[in-house]
Amino acid sequence: MQVHKYDVIIVGAGGAGMRAAIESGQRARTAVLTKLYPTRSHTGAAQGGMCAALANVEEDNWEWHTFDTVKGGDYLVDQDAAEVMAKEAIDAVIDLEKMGLPFNRTPEGRIDQRRFGGHTRDHGKAPVRRSCYAADRTGHMILQTLYQNCVKHNVEFYNEYYVLDLLTVEEDATREDGTPYKQKRIAGVVSYDLATGELHVFQAKSVILATGGAGKVFKTTSNAHTLTGDGMGIAFRKGIPLEDMEFFQFHPTGLAGLGILLSEAARGEGAILRNSEGERFMERYAPTIKDLAPRDIVARSMANEVREGRGCGPNKDYVLLDLTHLEPAHIDAKLPDITEFARTYLGVEPYTEPVPVFPTAHYAMGGVPTNIATEVLQDNDTIIPGLYAAGEVACVSVHGSNRLGTNSLLDINVFGKRAGVAAAEYAKGAEFIDLPANPEADTQALLDHVRTSDGGEKVAAIRKDLQNTMDANMQVFRTAESIDRVLADIATFEERYSRITVQDKGKRFNLDLLEAVELGFLLELAKVMTVAALHRQESRGGHYREDFPDRDDEKFMKHSMAYKDAAVTSESSEEHIAGIRLGTKPVVVTRYQPMVRKY
Amino acid sequence: MSPVETAETAPEPLSKIELPAHLGGGGEIPTFDITLRVRRYDPEFSEESKWEDFTMTMYGTDRVLDALHKVKWEQDGSLSFRRSCAHGVCGSDAMRINGRNRLACKTLLKDLDTTKPITVEALKGLPVEKDLIVDMEPFFQSYREIMPFLINRSHEPSKERLQSAEERARFDDTTKCILCAACTSSCPVFWTDGQYFGPAAIVNAHRFIFDSRDDAGDMRLEILNDKEGVWRCRTTFNCTEACPRGIQVTQAIAEVKQAILARQV
Numbered sequence: 001m002q003v004h005k006y007d008v009i010i011v012g013a014g015g016a017g018m019r020a021a022i023e024s025g026q027r028a029r030t031a032v033l034t035k036l037y038p039t040r041s042h043t044g045a046a047q048g049g050m051c052a053a054l055a056n057v058e059e060d061n062w063e064w065h066t067f068d069t070v071k072g073g074d075y076l077v078d079q080d081a082a083e084v085m086a087k088e089a090i091d092a093v094i095d096l097e098k099m100g101l102p103f104n105r106t107p108e109g110r111i112d113q114r115r116f117g118g119h120t121r122d123h124g125k126a127p128v129r130r131s132c133y134a135a136d137r138t139g140h141m142i143l144q145t146l147y148q149n150c151v152k153h154n155v156e157f158y159n160e161y162y163v164l165d166l167l168t169v170e171e172d173a174t175r176e177d178g179t180p181y182k183q184k185r186i187a188g189v190v191s192y193d194l195a196t197g198e199l200h201v202f203q204a205k206s207v208i209l210a211t212g213g214a215g216k217v218f219k220t221t222s223n224a225h226t227l228t229g230d231g232m233g234i235a236f237r238k239g240i241p242l243e244d245m246e247f248f249q250f251h252p253t254g255l256a257g258l259g260i261l262l263s264e265a266a267r268g269e270g271a272i273l274r275n276s277e278g279e280r281f282m283e284r285y286a287p288t289i290k291d292l293a294p295r296d297i298v299a300r301s302m303a304n305e306v307r308e309g310r311g312c313g314p315n316k317d318y319v320l321l322d323l324t325h326l327e328p329a330h331i332d333a334k335l336p337d338i339t340e341f342a343r344t345y346l347g348v349e350p351y352t353e354p355v356p357v358f359p360t361a362h363y364a365m366g367g368v369p370t371n372i373a374t375e376v377l378q379d380n381d382t383i384i385p386g387l388y389a390a391g392e393v394a395c396v397s398v399h400g401s402n403r404l405g406t407n408s409l410l411d412i413n414v415f416g417k418r419a420g421v422a423a424a425e426y427a428k429g430a431e432f433i434d435l436p437a438n439p440e441a442d443t444q445a446l447l448d449h450v451r452t453s454d455g456g457e458k459v460a461a462i463r464k465d466l467q468n469t470m471d472a473n474m475q476v477f478r479t480a481e482s483i484d485r486v487l488a489d490i491a492t493f494e495e496r497y498s499r500i501t502v503q504d505k506g507k508r509f510n511l512d513l514l515e516a517v518e519l520g521f522l523l524e525l526a527k528v529m530t531v532a533a534l535h536r537q538e539s540r541g542g543h544y545r546e547d548f549p550d551r552d553d554e555k556f557m558k559h560s561m562a563y564k565d566a567a568v569t570s571e572s573s574e575e576h577i578a579g580i581r582l583g584t585k586p587v588v589v590t591r592y593q594p595m596v597r598k599y
Numbered sequence: 600m601s602p603v604e605t606a607e608t609a610p611e612p613l614s615k616i617e618l619p620a621h622l623g624g625g626g627e628i629p630t631f632d633i634t635l636r637v638r639r640y641d642p643e644f645s646e647e648s649k650w651e652d653f654t655m656t657m658y659g660t661d662r663v664l665d666a667l668h669k670v671k672w673e674q675d676g677s678l679s680f681r682r683s684c685a686h687g688v689c690g691s692d693a694m695r696i697n698g699r700n701r702l703a704c705k706t707l708l709k710d711l712d713t714t715k716p717i718t719v720e721a722l723k724g725l726p727v728e729k730d731l732i733v734d735m736e737p738f739f740q741s742y743r744e745i746m747p748f749l750i751n752r753s754h755e756p757s758k759e760r761l762q763s764a765e766e767r768a769r770f771d772d773t774t775k776c777i778l779c780a781a782c783t784s785s786c787p788v789f790w791t792d793g794q795y796f797g798p799a800a801i802v803n804a805h806r807f808i809f810d811s812r813d814d815a816g817d818m819r820l821e822i823l824n825d826k827e828g829v830w831r832c833r834t835t836f837n838c839t840e841a842c843p844r845g846i847q848v849t850q851a852i853a854e855v856k857q858a859i860l861a862r863q864v
Binding site: 036037039040041042044045093094097098099100102103104105106107108109110111134135137140141144148149151152195224225226257258260261270272274276277278279280283312320322325337341344345346353354458459460461502503504505506507508509510511512 | 676760778
């Protein structure tokens with residue numbers, strides 16, 4: 001085992017991690033650990049754009065953007081965080097342009113902007129052109145531009161290093177009111193080098209989690225195979241809570257049966273959804289902004305059309321995205337990639353035929369709780385000094401119960417930058433914390449168990465069963481019954497997981513072993529999502545309970561906080577389910593009182 | 600650019616239309632049996648590489664990546680390959696499929712001849728680590744050497760730099776690169792001379808050389824005028840054929856060559 005020492009360790013090399021690295025790398029000795037090569041990160045799959053109230057093409061301002069974000073998140077958004085994001089959005093876009101990002105341009109040579117779901121003029125009056133974009137590969141351009149600038153600044157990367165544990169210590173401390181508590185501190189991380197199978201311990205003054213999402217808990221997803229929630233999982237196992245995990249976004253337009261993302265930019269550019277009767281059904285669900293309603297509403301509307309028998313295709317299980325009224329030249333200029341996906345994977349020509357689509361699991365609104373300075377919280381308000389999180393792994397919370405399109409590319413840039421600056425500044429004034437004795441012991445034990453266990457259960461089979469039950473029971477419509485079914489299923493999966501066999505016994509590039517480790521994270525996170533969903537007896541944003549179809553601000557306008565608590569048994573009270581303790585955290589409300597959410 | 604209809608100028612689409620009978624590509628999905636012939640290599644156990652056949656039943660919408668996953672998940676967990684996004688944008692799973700460099704996630708099985716074994720092997724010209732995994736470091740080293748980042752020496756405006764739509768279009772094609780190495784590792788010159796920068800590095804140099812905001816084109820042209828630079832290109836077009844993003848790679852290399860010549864005149 002090797003031990004390395006850095007001021008700042010960044011875990012993950014997607015948009016948030018690399019945006020942080022550009023700041024941190026110029027201020028402190030920094031290394032980025034990533035389970036992939038940086039340019040493979042899933043930021044590169046984002047398509048439609050990044051919203052900022054530049055007002056380049058029509059009147060706009062950051063306050064409208066803040067309002068849209070709060071309303072889009074169904075009032076579960078922390079409004080101070082949304083305000084920070086909407087304000088800093090403008091500089092975030094300009095920063096990227098100066099780094100070289102090739103945005104599409106207006107005839108005047110300014111950054112062009114287009115419409116996107118839920119982004120409106122003057123508090124919902126009409127769609128507004130706010131999304132800055134580069135064709136339909138904005139995420140690709142952001143990822144490439146950030147990587148280019150990491151190369152420019154000589155950022156040090158450890159590629160294909162899987163971070164499997166956070167090294168934390170706990171100290172006795174006393175709150176202002178005299179009550180004692182355990183203060184967590186971060187000492188470093190433990191990492192597995194894919195190429196050699198060796199463990200490496202990285203001691204650090206600051207650690208930034210930027211590991212992205214966990215979409216692989218679902219079967220139908222726009223997410224990469226590698227999005228297994230590792231960062232959320234390792235934090236949760238160290239007693240760090242996970243916030244608002246019941247809120248998962250289903251993007252309306254995944255390619256039917258495949259889940260491959262077709263950007264909302266298609267609808268921003270004028271495409272519409274139709275059911276089997278050829279009807280533009282969004283006119284019924286969102287009369288004002290129709291197909292450009294926020295994603296939770298569009299996804300539910302689509303699922304409802306299918307449920308009521310107006311789905312298309314031989315099994316009537318999808319709806320259609322219709323671009324046929326748009327000029328082919330316009331489609332080629334603005335939506336070249338997604339139309340190619342339709343051709344490549346479904347053999348459909350979008351110029352002349354509508355494209356089969358259905359909601360696809362897309363984005364975790366919840367994650368590791370942070371404050372607006374990106375500092376990770378160990379409870380509702382105690383920070384863990386030196387530990388930061390940004391991007392999809394984090395819950396700051398700017399997305400509340402439903403993220404608006406483009407706000408994730410914005411989130412990673414705004415809060416990635418904040419994390420990079422904050423982590424480096426903290427490291428300058430901090431000392432290294434002594435590593436615990438045998439820092440790699442837990443990770444070694446985990447790997448040894450996975451490698452030597454021989455019960456014959458296949459990792460892929462358990463994962464498939466997990467994904468199937470999550471799709472069937474935890475998608476856009478949920479009930480207590482469906483959620484309970486998932487919890488019961490997960491209990492059996494956990495038992496099977498204890499009896500897995502990994503076939504690859506080698507040291508080099510043992511992805512078989514790592515898929516088994518990743519399944520452990522998926523099971524853990526699926527359970528957190530499910531327990532939190534069971535407890536939230538209301539419908540809000542991406543979480544829709546058919547048995548509780550209304551939003552209930554009195555009881556539930558608060559964040560959920562899930563803690564791993566081994567002492568809790570499955571027979572415990574409703575706040576203690578399946579080894580998870582649930583708490584709540586108040587929502588930060590500044591200027592917007594909750595209103596009925598209509599579009 | 601010619602004016603096109605935009606969301607703002609287009610007429611509102613009809614509330615209801617008559618749909619075509621087949622509803623956009625639906626229908627029964629056919630199944631078929633395939634043999635996947637994979638070149639296996641794991642130096643931890645043997646210095647020899649060997650071909651191994653796997654047979655399976657697959658569906659009409661399945662890609663080569665799905666077949667690889669089926670092997671790994673159901674037959675032999677030790678089969679090793681990189682993959683991530685699974686829809687052709689991350690560049691992880693470039694490999695040689697039936698002798699051509701392609702992304703496994705973008706190659707549909709039904710588009711291959713499934714009556715014969717489908718051969719899958721690691722990219723050529725980069726050191727093989729295990730099965731389909733190659734050492735990407737030489738590839739990224741060349742990329743880093745062409746200074747793949749915007750260099751602008753002028754005064755920074757407080758807002759964005761201006762760039763016309765035409766200037767932006769000048770280098771649009773080469774911004775599509777996902778660094779998958781399919782082009783570079785399809786190049787016969789690269790196979791015999793690993794020092795050659797290779798198409799991908801030149802594509803990424805092109806992306807900046809022709810960006811109106813960049814001031815370091817001369818430096819990049821100087822680098823590529825090196826004996827291992829653009830002049831090694833023999834215009835065999837393998838790179839253009841291999842590019843999963845449809846970049847006109849050979850043309851980009853030709854444009855860089857012309858820029859070097861024009862500068863010397």
